[in-house]
Amino acid sequence: xxxxxxxxxxxxxxxxxxTLVAQADHSDGDxxxxxxxxACHGSDGSGGVGVxxxxxxFLAVASDDYLRKTVRNGRPGRVMPAFPLLSEDExxxxxxxxxxxxxxxxPDYDSKPLKGDxxxxxxxxxxYCVACHGERGQGGEGTGVTFSRPREAPIMAPALNNPxxxxxxxxxxxxxxxxxxxHGTPMPSITELGLKEGDADDLVAWxxxxxxxxxxxxxxxxxxIRMESSYSFEETLDNLKKAISARNFRVIREQTLxxxxxxxxxxxxxxxxxxxxSFSFLNEALSIDPRVGLFLPCRVTLQETEKGIELVxxxxxxxxxxxxxxxxxxxxxxxxxxxxxxxxxATL
Numbered sequence: 195x196x197x198x199x200x201x202x203x204x205x206x207x208x209x210x211x212x213t214l215v216a217q218a219d220h221s222d223g224d225x226x227x228x229x230x231x232x233a234c235h236g237s238d239g240s241g242g243v244g245v246x247x248x249x250x251x252f253l254a255v256a257s258d259d260y261l262r263k264t265v266r267n268g269r270p271g272r273v274m275p276a277f278p279l280l281s282e283d284e285x286x287x288x289x290x291x292x293x294x295x296x297x298x299x300x301p302d303y304d305s306k307p308l309k310g311d312x313x314x315x316x317x318x319x320x321x322y323c324v325a326c327h328g329e330r331g332q333g334g335e336g337t338g339v340t341f342s343r344p345r346e347a348p349i350m351a352p353a354l355n356n357p358x359x360x361x362x363x364x365x366x367x368x369x370x371x372x373x374x375x376x377h378g379t380p381m382p383s384i385t386e387l388g389l390k391e392g393d394a395d396d397l398v399a400w401x402x403x404x405x406x407x408x409x410x411x412x413x414x415x416x417x418x419i420r421m422e423s424s425y426s427f428e429e430t431l432d433n434l435k436k437a438i439s440a441r442n443f444r445v446i447r448e449q450t451l452x453x454x455x456x457x458x459x460x461x462x463x464x465x466x467x468x469x470x471x472s473f474s475f476l477n478e479a480l481s482i483d484p485r486v487g488l489f490l491p492c493r494v495t496l497q498e499t500e501k502g503i504e505l506v507x508x509x510x511x512x513x514x515x516x517x518x519x520x521x522x523x524x525x526x527x528x529x530x531x532x533x534x535x536x537x538x539x540a541t542l
Contacts, residue, residue: 223287253296263362303366315400331355355404437539464498
C-alpha cells in the first residue's frame with residue numbers, strides 16, 4: 195500500500211511538472227509572439243501589415259512544419275522577414291501560441307509530391323486564380339493594412355511564387371488549402387467552383403512550376419546623403435527651399451536642430467532642419483506600405499561646421515531594406531533621386 199501511495203505521488207508530481215512546463219512554454223510563446231510577430235500580424239493574430247494568422251481555415255491546413263519553415267525562411271522581397279536567430283524551442287513556442295487560437299491539432303501531411311497535369315493546371319490557374327494571385331503567382335500589391343491594398347480586397351492574396359513560400363509549403367498542404375478554401379477571404383473552396391480533387395492535383399503541379407520570384411540584390415548604401423555647399427548658410431537655406439518647391443514639394447516646417455532641447459531664444463541658428471512633403475507622393479508611399487510613415491515627412495538638415503556648410507538627409511534606399519517590401523524599394527529609389535537632385539541644386 196505504501197509503495198502504491200509513493201507511486202501515485204510520483205505520477206502526480208510528474209503530471210504537475212509537465213503541466214507547469216507546458217504553461218511556461220506557452221507563456222514564453224505569447225511573449226515571443228508579441229515581441230517578434232504582433233507588430234505585423236496583430237496581438238491576437240487578426241492581421242495588420244501582415245496576413246491574419248488566426249483564421250480557422252488557415253490553422254486547419256497549416257502544418258507545424260509549414261509554420262516553422264515560414265519563420266525560418268520568411269518571404270524574400272515581401273514584408274515578412276526571416277528569423278534565423280530564434281532557437282528551435284523559441285520557434286516551437288511561437289507555433290504553440292498560434293496553434294492555441296484554434297484548439298485544432300496540426301495536420302500531418304504526406305511529404306510525397308503530388309502527380310498532376312501542370313499544363314491543365316495552368317489553364318485552371320488562369321481561369322480561377324489569376325484575378326487575385328496574378329499571372330505569375332506574384333500575389334497582391336501593398337500590405338495587409340486596409341489603406342495599402344485595394345479597398346475591395348479584404349485580405350492580401352499571398353505571393354505563390356515566392357521562394358520562401360515554395361520552400362515552406364508541402365504539396366499536400368497546397369491541395370488541402372484548395373479543397374477547403376479560406377472563409378473570411380476571397381479564397382473559396384475549388385469544389386464551390388465545380389472543380390474536383392483531381393483538379394487540385396493539376397493546380398498544385400502548376401504552382402510548383404511557377405517562375406520563382408528571385409530575392410532583390412541589396413546594394414550597400416550609406417545611411418545618409420551628404421553634400422557640401424560653397425554658399426553662405428543663408429544662401430544655402432534659400433537655395434534649398436527653392437529646390438524643394440521646384441519639385442512640387444511643400445515646405446511644411448523649419449526649426450533649429452536643438453529646438454526644444456535648449457532654452458527659447460538660445461537655439462543655434464547654424465543648425466537647421468527643413469521639413470517638406472508632397473502629399474501625392476505621401477499618399478502613394480503610404481498606400482504601398484504604411485510603415486514608411488516612420489521616416490516621413492521628408493527632411494534635410496543644414497549645418498555650419500568648421501569645414502563649411504553641409505546638407506545631410508537620410509538615404510531612403512538604405513532604410514528600405516528594413517521593410518522587406520520590393521514595391522517600397524522602388525519608391526525609395528525614386529525618393530533617393532529626388533533627395534539627390536534637391537541637394538545638388540541647393541549646393542551647385
